[in-house]
Amino acid sequence: MKLKFYNKKITGIISILPKNKVYFKNEMNNYNFSKKQSLKLAKIMGYSSRRVVNEKTSVSDLCVFGLNYLFKKKLIKKDKIDALVLVTQSPDYFLPPTSNVISGKINLRPDVICLDINQGCAGYEVGLIQAFMLLEQKNISKVLVLNADVLSKKVSIKDRNSRPLIGDGATITIVEKSKANEKINAYIKMDGKKYDSLIIPAGGFKQQSNSSTKKLKKDKFGNSRSLEHLLMKGDDIFNFVVTKVPEMLNEIYKDLKIKKEYFDYFFFHQPNKFILEKLANKIEIANSKLPSNIVENFGNGSGITVPLNICFNLGSKATKKEYKVCLGGFGVGLTWSIIVCNIKKLSFCKIIEFKK
Amino acid sequence: MIETEKFLNRLSKILEVKKIKDQDKFEKLKEWDSLAMLSVIALVNEMYKITISAGDFKKFKKVGNLLSFIKKKKKK
Numbered sequence: 001m002k003l004k005f006y007n008k009k010i011t012g013i014i015s016i017l018p019k020n021k022v023y024f025k026n027e028m029n030n031y032n033f034s035k036k037q038s039l040k041l042a043k044i045m046g047y048s049s050r051r052v053v054n055e056k057t058s059v060s061d062l063c064v065f066g067l068n069y070l071f072k073k074k075l076i077k078k079d080k081i082d083a084l085v086l087v088t089q090s091p092d093y094f095l096p097p098t099s100n101v102i103s104g105k106i107n108l109r110p111d112v113i114c115l116d117i118n119q120g121c122a123g124y125e126v127g128l129i130q131a132f133m134l135l136e137q138k139n140i141s142k143v144l145v146l147n148a149d150v151l152s153k154k155v156s157i158k159d160r161n162s163r164p165l166i167g168d169g170a171t172i173t174i175v176e177k178s179k180a181n182e183k184i185n186a187y188i189k190m191d192g193k194k195y196d197s198l199i200i201p202a203g204g205f206k207q208q209s210n211s212s213t214k215k216l217k218k219d220k221f222g223n224s225r226s227l228e229h230l231l232m233k234g235d236d237i238f239n240f241v242v243t244k245v246p247e248m249l250n251e252i253y254k255d256l257k258i259k260k261e262y263f264d265y266f267f268f269h270q271p272n273k274f275i276l277e278k279l280a281n282k283i284e285i286a287n288s289k290l291p292s293n294i295v296e297n298f299g300n301g302s303g304i305t306v307p308l309n310i311c312f313n314l315g316s317k318a319t320k321k322e323y324k325v326c327l328g329g330f331g332v333g334l335t336w337s338i339i340v341c342n343i344k345k346l347s348f349c350k351i352i353e354f355k356k
Numbered sequence: 357m358i359e360t361e362k363f364l365n366r367l368s369k370i371l372e373v374k375k376i377k378d379q380d381k382f383e384k385l386k387e388w389d390s391l392a393m394l395s396v397i398a399l400v401n402e403m404y405k406i407t408i409s410a411g412d413f414k415k416f417k418k419v420g421n422l423l424s425f426i427k428k429k430k431k432k
Contacts, residue, residue: 033389041391161390221390234394235410242401278398 002255003186005132009178010343012075013318015311015351016066016170017298018053024164031160032222041160046273046292050167050299052152057354058092059148062170064105065354067144071106075348076174078106082140083113085130087123087303089332090150091116094205102146113140120198121269121331122188123147123303124173125339128327129186131175145173147303154200156225158216162232165272167299170354171307174347185256187248188337197236198332202227237331241275244336245328246283252326252338260285265314268328270294270305303329310343311351318349360423363403367419370395378420382413396422404430 024047028038041047053062063086070076086099093101099114113134119126124147131143148170155163202213213227225231245268253259266285270276276292291313294305301308306327310318322344330336368376372387382388393413400406400422406429408422416422 037387037389037391044391044395223390233410234390235397235408238394238397239401239407239409242398243407274394274398278402281402 001188003129003132003188005184005186007178007180007182008132008135008184009176009180009182010128010173010341010346011176012174012346012348013307013311014066014070014075014172014348015304015308016062016069016172016354017051017308017351018057018062018168019353019355020052020054021049022052023049027157027164030157030163032158032218032224033160038160042164044274045165046296047164048296050165050295051169051301052299053150053168053354055153057150057356059086059088059090059150059170060092060098060101060105061356062148062150062168062354063102063146063172066170066172066352067102067106069352070172078108080142081108081112081144083115083131083134083143084108084146085115085117085127085134085143086146086148087117087119087127088148089118089120089302090148090153099146119333119335120149120302121271121305122329122333122335122337124171124269124306125186125188125327125329125337126335127303128173128175128339129188129337132184132186135175135177141177143175145175147171147173147307149302149304151230151302152299154228154230156216156223156229158224159229161221161223161234162230165295165300166230167295167301169298169301169304169308171304171311173307182342185252185340186337187252187339188335189244189248191334194236194240194334197233197240197334198231200228200230237271238275238278240334240336241271241330242278242282245279245330245338248336248338249283249326252340256340262324263289263326264323266290266326266328267306267309267313269330270300270309271331272300302331308351311349314343315349318343318346320345359403363399363423363426364419366399366403367396370399376419378418378423380419381417382419383417400426406430
């Protein structure tokens with residue numbers, strides 16, 4: 001689907017990261033692989049340290065912490081918020097919606113629309129698209145897109161395939177109406193036939209949690225996980241990313257009559273260094289324009305990686321200058337999406353640490 | 357033309373063996389793990405624009421099987 005939006009803009013981004021750092025080198029003994037194999041993996045995939053929450057911290061905790069920071073620093077006024085769009089795969093509860101919980105905790109007025117969306121790696125783009133659609137309404141002027149996940153809780157400690165890359169965190173993006181004649185192009189596609197390429201098979205309503213879904217089973221490469229753990233088919237994801245993302249980009253170049261040089265930055269989702277480098281080679285974008293340093297510093301936090309990427313690699317520069325950016329997300333669903341927009345003189349663009 | 361020699365050279369680097377032969381079985385190689393497999397999938401994709409999956413490796417027991425698969429695909 002191709003979507004066009006007018007007169008809307010991103011005005012601020014903040015990332016909230018758990019303080020707790022976990023180092024690959026300290027964890028590699030959990031895996032059923034030799035030290036040499038694990039070090040090689042770390043080098044190729046870009047594993048070093050990642051941020052994870054403790055057992056008690058939830059998505060609403062991270063979001064509320066970030067929102068209270070914004071209120072306290074007067075970066076946003078509570079009564080100006082018209083909608084919360086929370087994108088998460090790790091909600092506090094099956095029900096109620098976690099966005100309602102957040103709204104209650106920060107005491108928003110009942111007029112504020114709260115929406116939960118279940119999306120992951122393309123969750124930033126999906127959340128922005130939803131925000132842009134809400135902003136088409138006369139009475140909606142300011143939407144907060146919250147991306148948050150604590151998926152580290154659902155990854156087996158004996159799974160070398162997924163464990164070393166998953167990070168936790170939250171981001172808050174302010175999206176508003178603009179009078180500056182802004183044009184935004186959004187492309188989004190989904191392939192539900194591949195729904196099981198990235199999946200937590202049990203623990204939901206289809207296959208409820210029981211003693212057998214909790215049992216660890218070893219795969220042929222020596223990784224152990226249960227049906228309640230995250231399962232990622234690395235080969236499927238790799239093939240999907242290096243095929244579908246370049247296809248979508250080429251479609252965009254053609255439709256919008258632009259070349260790759262048009263963009264100052266490609267802020268893409270950060271699955272791992274390996275996939276990103278292969279993708280960058282394929283679409284012929286220099287590393288300096290396509291940052292791939294999020295996994296090594298923070299881990300892959302699903303929908304937070306694109307806004308965190310902007311906060312980490314642009315930071316305060318984004319408050320002073322204007323950048324033409326290509327935002328890209330791809331993964332669970334399978335879902336892939338690219339948004340062409342400008343990041344222009346944000347009122348804030350920073351990272352803070354979550355403290356209990 | 358599928359530049360067999362160049363492919364085998366790069367394959368042997370991934371699998372950390374001096375010289376790789378048609379008869380070598382992937383699963384018997386010391387360095388064969390999920391990372392090696394993903395690296396081979398990526399190499400085939402890069403050099404030949406052919407997509408192979410983890411499931412395909414059940415058919416490619418030996419290096420030679422993979423080579424003939426690539427040759428067949430490229431002929432089409």
